[in-house]
Amino acid sequence: MPAFLLDINLQQLPDEYLTGEWRVADRVLNRTAPDSALAQATRFLLSPGTLTVEAPELEKIGSWNIQRDELLQRPYLQLILPQEDTRALITRMRRSPDGQESRLNLYFLSGMELQLTRS
Amino acid sequence: MEDSAHAAISHLSDQENAQFLFLAEVIPQLVWITDPEGYHAYFNQHWIDFTGYDVEASKGTEMWNNLLHPDDRQRARDRWTHSLSTGEFYEIEYRFLSKQGDYRWFLGQALPQRNADGTIVRWFGTCTDIQEQKEKEEQLRQREQELTTLANAIPQMAWMVEPSGYIFWYNERWYEYTGTTLEQMQGWGWQAAMHPDYVDGITERLNRAFETEESWQDMYPIRSKTGDYRWFLSRAVPLRDEHGKVLRWFGTNTDVTDQKQLQEQLERSYSDLEAKITFRTLELEHQVQELRQRLGEA
Numbered sequence: 016m017p018a019f020l021l022d023i024n025l026q027q028l029p030d031e032y033l034t035g036e037w038r039v040a041d042r043v044l045n046r047t048a049p050d051s052a053l054a055q056a057t058r059f060l061l062s063p064g065t066l067t068v069e070a071p072e073l074e075k076i077g078s079w080n081i082q083r084d085e086l087l088q089r090p091y092l093q094l095i096l097p098q099e100d101t102r103a104l105i106t107r108m109r110r111s112p113d114g115q116e117s118r119l120n121l122y123f124l125s126g127m128e129l130q131l132t133r134s
Numbered sequence: 135m136e137d138s139a140h141a142a143i144s145h146l147s148d149q150e151n152a153q154f155l156f157l158a159e160v161i162p163q164l165v166w167i168t169d170p171e172g173y174h175a176y177f178n179q180h181w182i183d184f185t186g187y188d189v190e191a192s193k194g195t196e197m198w199n200n201l202l203h204p205d206d207r208q209r210a211r212d213r214w215t216h217s218l219s220t221g222e223f224y225e226i227e228y229r230f231l232s233k234q235g236d237y238r239w240f241l242g243q244a245l246p247q248r249n250a251d252g253t254i255v256r257w258f259g260t261c262t263d264i265q266e267q268k269e270k271e272e273q274l275r276q277r278e279q280e281l282t283t284l285a286n287a288i289p290q291m292a293w294m295v296e297p298s299g300y301i302f303w304y305n306e307r308w309y310e311y312t313g314t315t316l317e318q319m320q321g322w323g324w325q326a327a328m329h330p331d332y333v334d335g336i337t338e339r340l341n342r343a344f345e346t347e348e349s350w351q352d353m354y355p356i357r358s359k360t361g362d363y364r365w366f367l368s369r370a371v372p373l374r375d376e377h378g379k380v381l382r383w384f385g386t387n388t389d390v391t392d393q394k395q396l397q398e399q400l401e402r403s404y405s406d407l408e409a410k411i412t413f414r415t416l417e418l419e420h421q422v423q424e425l426r427q428r429l430g431e432a
Binding site: 019021084086087088089091102104106107112122124 | 329330331355362363402405406409410412413414416417
């Protein structure tokens, strides 16, 4: 049965909702360098403090953390990889009532947008 | 007629005879009397006026049955035979042929009279004209049929509720969408088709509407037979009689999933755009500050 997803209030987003293994379901590159790890990523593994980005024939390990700003109504992620240091605004997060399935929309400073899913 | 009447009730005293005959002629029903074997010996004037047959022509065990509508004859014969053999109260609805040649509906009823030993000595029967009641029932049935046809033709899901809140009918579209049956859905079974997160809220608001008898509107997801959910705008209005008493409720569910998604997408796009601009602006300010810091250091 397809999951019924509910929007999560981003102002009250618990950090643990972000940890886990995310698959890239959709992407819009915009001005992002197409050969960068983030642009090619197919999977993101977010464990406490550690970020693993997987792309075809490529794996990068770095760090991540959640940041919040009073002016923004939603949190953003600081993603640090060996050759990339960027921030991604969380524009939307949806989650099934049992937490088994989630969708995460990220907007990067380069204009790239990713939709990640986890199930 | 008086002779036959007296013969049929000859066991009674003269005063009782007179009272019975008076009563039999005054009441609006067709009145008849048979012996224990079902031989019709007496009919009142209303019978004669209605059928056009006098008592002599109507006497016997079969004449009454011959005046019934052909579709009712066997059923009436079976029911009457059963009462004659068991002594049970006789009651049936059937159509009698009038002297004008048309049929009218009657409610036939008969009770046995017993002697001191408990043996049946005769049957007293009446036929009450229920033609108008039957016509009203038929009109109501036709209206119900028209309503059902209309309710099945509309693109919405529709349902009807008793004043107590018990849902007793859904249109075909409901069953097509939910893949359920009336047995599963009647009463409060509809709750099984709602998303669990919404059931309590819907139930509470709906119950309040039933109590206050005010129209109800709500929006919530309903599960389809494939297991996915779509959003529906649901409305219910009370249908009242001429005195304002609620007879039933009529409700609909209109699929608003596409509109809701479009509306949400539009609202989200504006909200996202604002957040993205703020996000980029903050980053720009951050870069400017860094640049100033570097220039200051230089």
